[in-house]
Amino acid sequence: MSTQYDLIVIGSGPGGYVAAIRASQLGMKVGIVEKAELGGICLNWGCIPTKALLKSAQVFDYITHAEDYGVKVSKAETDFTGMVKRSRDVAGGMSKGIQFLLKKNKIDHIAGFGKVLKGTKVEVTDDKDAKTVYSPKNIILATGGRARELPNLPIDGKKIIGYRQAMVLDKQPKSMVVVGSGAIGIEFAYFYHTIGTEITIVEYMPNIVPNEDVDVSKQLERTYKKKGMKVMTNSEVTSVDTKGKKCKVHVKTKKGEEIIECDVVLSAVGVSTNIEGIGLEDVGVATDRGQVVVDEFYQTNIPNIYAIGDIVKGPALAHVASAEGIICVEKMTGHNPEPLDYDNIPGCTYCAxxxxxxxxxxxxxxxxxxxxxxxxxxxxxxxxxxxxxxxxxxxxxxxxxxxxxxxxxxxxxxxxxxxxxxxxxxxxxxxxxxxxxxxxxxxxxxxxxxxxxxxxxxxxxxxx
The missing domain is CATH 3.30.390.30 (FAD/NAD-linked reductase, C-terminal dimerisation domain)
Structure with a gap:
């Protein structure tokens, strides 16, 4: 493996791997650092495997309503383990696809945890704690995000879970409280409800999917209530008692406190950026409220260090990260790309x-x-x-x-x-x-x- 690179990208999500491939197309020698699976959270634990689960729910929904289409079938049953396995297989296949693309574009995969050092250097620590230092001409930080944790809703991975655990539970819960009604919460609420889990959605804001036009929010709330979900808006989970067999979720509403019992609580209250421990403070890269500060072409305040994706200002979306990565490397290589128009970014939620x-x-x-x-x-x-x-x-x-x-x-x-x-x-x-x-x-x-x-x-x- 080469130690001389024009560019090293830290993180292989839809921002990182797309930036790496575009840079290679433009003639750069590229290495990409990844401590986990290639493809990052979106491909392995986000966008792709959730869509596989949602498809399983949709197929089950079609079958259970087959008579509406003039088709008679025997009673359908869910195979929760099979649904989870299909989802993981889809994600695994896509990750192998990224391996192929990196190899095709002659990009080196550097396995380990990447950290920036002074002098435009990258230190990579592998799974045996061995450290290797590289001196690329340029560095792109594309380290992405993780599930945000609230102090009063600590994720234990068993009774209070995040999106990763929601994709690979050992068994289907009979009841679930979903805290937060953004895309992640709403999609999991649809999936689990469709296959038979009793769902309660708790949203702090006046409307579910609060970033959407209010007409859309009201339509989805009507649809979900008609399907049998309980939807609580203007409500806040103040604490969860996990001592007993069931979770006791304390919810503050305008009418007072309500206690809801359930098997599992899904915390879906947004994402936090992965900028800790990657050397930003040591090098002097400027940050603001948990995000890396960049210009319109993703240059940080330190020459030759760039940042894209969830760790910079803007929507935390896969297609945004990919667009930012392409613009970043095109500018880096002397081209003249247009800055990204953040007012024309589509948002999609894949519930039904x-x-x-x-x-x-x-x-x-x-x-x-x-x-x-x-x-x-x-x-x-x-x-x-x-x-x-x-x-x-x-x-x-x-x-x-x-x-x-x-x-x-x-x-x-x-x-x-x-x-x-x-x-x-x-x-x-x-x-x-x-x-x-x-x-x-x-x-x-x-x-x-x-x-x-x-x-x-x-x-x-x-x-x-």
Missing amino acids: PEIASVGYTEKKAKEAGYELKVGKFPFSASGKAKAGGAPDGFIKVIYDAKYGEWLGAHMIGANVTEMIAEVVVARKLETTGHEILKAVHPHPTMSEAIMEATAAAYDEVIHL
Whole structure:
């Protein structure tokens, strides 16, 4: 293995490995440091294995409602262990795929824990505590994040768990309290409820999925309550008594304290950055409130040291980290990339119904001073959605009334995570509402609801 590198990347998640591959494409000799599985949290313990679990839940849901489609089947049963095994197998296969990509691009995998030293050096400690020091020309920090722990909700891995344990439990719990209703909490709530676990969601904010447009939040809450989940908003878990066989969850609500008994508590209250112990203080890399301070091309205050992904300001999303990594190395190698437009980043939640959004919510657009044209089109009026047995949800679009600028879009329904890209590209191209309205969308599709919602905004809707 070479000891001379143009670039060493610390961390092999969707920020790190993408940056490494792009750097190699641009002619750099690259090494990537990883202490665990290649692919990082997203591929091994986040985005990919959770989607495998969610697919298992969806298949089970289809089978249990087969008669709705004119199909008779014998009673379906869940195999929780089999679901977990499939999820781990999918993640394992993807991790091997990253190994192939690194080898294909002649990138060295340096196994161990990476730490930056003064003088643009990287010290790597392997699993036998042997240390090797490298002197690359450039360093990218892409160390990612981990589950955030609240002082009153310490994760013990058994009764109070984080997302990692939620993916590999030995047996399916009969009841679970999910604390936090962001993407992680909502997805696990859907998965476990669908396969038969009794679910209670506790959210501190007034609405679940609080970063979404309020119409989307209210729709999802109605759907989840209709499915039989208990949803508690404006509520706070103050403590959990784990001494007995069951957990006793103390929840503070506007009406007073409520105690909920359950088998397991899932803490899904966000992520913390992995910046401890990697040498930032010793080298003098500036941080602010747990994040590395960088410029628009991810350069830190120390020459030749860069940072991307969850450890810098911006949405903690895999596709954001990948985009940042590409921009970072392109700038590093003398190209002239555009800075990332953080106002045009799509967010997706893969519960059922799915949620996808980009740009301003209606509330934030009004606060920004825009005069708005807002249109909504329900999937209950979509032939494709009705035929597919997925009439829940809607498309909501928000345009600037003066110039037709597409300010935002908010979707809840089946497969909307596949539809949001149209909005992202259109906004990138500065497309107007009139152009979306006059662009012919195929029928019957769920995606034509974007055109229909736009027509509603401009008082030209046909199918409502």
